[in-house]
Amino acid sequence: MPITPRDFQLYKLALSLFFLAVVNFAAHSKNNAALVIDGSTGVKPLIEVLAQHYLESASSPNIQIGQGLSPKKRIAALKNNKIDIAMASHGFDVSQLAQLNLRVHPFAKVAVVMGVNHTVKVDSISEQQLCATYSGAITNWQQLGGADIAIAPFIRPADEVDSEVFLAKVSCFAQLTLAKNVQIKKKSGQMARAIANERGAIGMTTLVRVSQSDNKIAPIGINGILPTTDNVLNNTYGLTRNLYLITSDKPKERVKSFLRFVRSQQGAEVIKANHAVPLIVNSSTRLTP
Missing domain, CATH: 3.40.190.10 (Periplasmic binding protein-like II)
Incomplete structure (x- = not known):
């Protein structure tokens, strides 16, 4: 059956509409x-x-x-x-x-903090007490004015930024020999979960992780300075990244x-x-x- 001029025009129109649809779909997908x-x-x-x-x-x-x-x-x-x-x-x-x-x-x-499990009722410790905790000289929260709960210390690898902040700002950390019970958590999420779930736990985390922990993690002050956003803003709390x-x-x-x-x-x-x-x-x- 021969193709009439009208059929040819309809074919061209259909082809044009097809290509327009393809272009529009590609643009939408992009x-x-x-x-x-x-x-x-x-x-x-x-x-x-x-x-x-x-x-x-x-x-x-x-x-x-x-x-x-x-x-x-x-x-x-x-x-x-x-x-x-x-x-x-x-x-x-x-x-x-x-x-x-x-x-x-x-x-x-963000403030890099020492976060503690909600069972720990200690608001602040000194740098020396913190290093003594990680070296094994202090093993129970009762020694720091808290309840009679064994301390479960966690730490990030030395080449991770949270550890780098503490190594740079807390002088005794640079010479610290870690106690055998200190557990290393490679990822930030692993650390947050460990602090939230372990009774008596302490570990390096951020104030953001603390705020998202449903009150399972509390930030602990260093030398009496609490890691609040106001203290970060006015540079009173210097452990930040x-x-x-x-x-x-x-x-x-x-x-x-x-x-x-x-x-x-x-x-x-x-x-x-x-x-x-x-x-x-x-x-x-x-x-x-």
């Missing part, structure tokens, strides 16, 4: 592609709650947050487009990242949208609600961790 975030497990708790609030305000987003990557692996994943955003709090050099066409975005400061997000220097729109939320007033309120301090800096690539 705009709604998952935002993939991974990296430091110490940064993860705050990013998780920020992502939760972002999802409530953004239109049809999809965010995937990984289980953690080492400093080298997170940068490799970012460069290879396996992730969109890398979470970090240490282990990078800003100038080297700039050479890789990556940009650093600081967004919060910054939290960063690392992206391409030309991030995709879905990345820029999330960063705008994190650094917005609404994002700042979420950060403060989780006992951290918003850290908004315009020229982030000039900062050093």
Whole structure:
């Protein structure tokens, strides 16, 4: 049967509509592609709650947050487009990242604290008492004015940022020989769970983890100075670390949208609600961790 001019025009119209549908579907899929975030497990708790609030305000987003990557692996994943955003709090050099066409975005400061299990009723200890606890000279909370409960000490690896903060700011920690009962927790989440679940426990964590523990973890002061957000703001409490997000220097729109939320007033309120301090800096690539 011969094709008439009218049939040919209808065929062209149908073909055009088909290609338009394909283009629109591709654009829609691209705009709604998952935002993939991974990296430091110490940064993860705050990013998780920020992502939760972002999802409530953004239109049809999809965010995937990984289980953690080492400093080298997170940068490799970012460069290879396996992730969109890398979470970090240490282990990078800003100038080297700039050479890789990556940009650093600081967004919060958190207090690094000695968290204790809720069974421990001691508000503050001295640096010397803290070191004596980890060396094994002090083994019961009764020796520190608390209840008759054995101390269960936990620590992060020496090359993790929480340990680095204590090693740098608490002088006796640098020469410390750990007692045999001190258990090492490699990841931030493992540490928080151990403190929350072990009667008499003490360990390095952050005020964000404390705020999200349903009162199972309490922060303990050092030398009488409590790790409050006010004391972080006025530099009275000096055991702190910054939290960063690392992206391409030309991030995709879905990345820029999330960063705008994190650094917005609404994002700042979420950060403060989780006992951290918003850290908004315009020229982030000039900062050093």
